[in-house]
């Protein structure tokens with residue numbers, strides 16, 4: 001039941017997902033106890049270091065410039081601003097800072113150099129540093145590793161089939177190639193997805209096939225419940241039920257026994273009882289802080305009260321893997337190559353994305 005496998009099939013995963021609820025919960029909780037301390041939860045803080053204005057068309061994302069949302073964009077934050085936020089996160093119990101930039105892919109240059117400096121700065125605060133910056137080449141991944149990056153996040157979002165219903169400006173294979181590039185370094189991989197985008201259960205299982213058959217499996221997997229933001233193509237999606245969320249967490253735990261499963265977006269829609277069920281089913285990581293990039297999240301005090309109630313404790317940094325060393329910019333052995341990789345742009349038509357884009361165009365003409 002708890003063996004590490006990289007050959008899960010969709011049928012096997014569906015069978016797990018559809019088990020009677022109590023049986024699923026019991027099995028997931030048992031696997032969880034064999035691989036993790038069930039009373040420890042890793043706490044990450046997600047920081048939007050560059051918000052909005054993104055060229056992509058991800059149907060769930062309020063940061064896509066083409067949709068009409070209330071997001072206030074900002075340029076890349078300074079290293080000092082990021083350091084101040086990281087210190088705040090540390091004092092609030094976070095062991096990891098995840099920095100997100102609304103970019104399609106990393107481009108060599110001043111801004112990337114600034115991000116590398118942020119990585120160095122946070123690593124020196126003895127916190128795990130994660131980045132989510134879009135697609136990266138092997139050389140860029142190596143430069144991040146050299147700066148002391150602990151994890152790189154690149155979500156698969158959904159199954160390969162349903163991905164095409166949500167995003168037309170980049171391809172699934174580019175996601176897998178980016179993960180592969182990160183794997184050529186000692187940086188750990190964080191990759192997961194979103195449920196509640198209109199996908200069916202087969203798609204959820206399909207996403208877990210894609211993640212669990214990676215070898216090695218991702219060290220962390222965020223499971224997001226869609227936060228339907230007004231103006232985005234997915235604005236009318238109904239909230240994910242807690243039962244679906246628990247089933248998804250439990251199934252992820254069973255097929256990826258060593259992975260830290262993270263409750264991510266959508267926690268404000270869950271009760272404490274619901275979150276407790278997710279922890280019981282194998283979730284062992286959360287995002288802390290009142291914002292997740294641009295969508296709401298429970299505040300830190302609320303979470304700490306929940307931890308106290310449930311007897312949970314925050315995981316210490318570098319519990320699962322030793323702290324990477326930081327090489328200073330002037331001592332770097334890896335040169336920027338200034339590559340211009342051809343990440344794909346399938347550009348097929350997704351009607352709801354087109355409709356949301358039209359609304360924006362019309363609004364800007366008024």
Ligand code: SF4
Pocket residue numbers: 054055056057058061062063064101102103104134
């Ligand atoms: S999810 Fe990322 S790549 Fe997609 S639109 Fe949002 S910021 Fe851009």
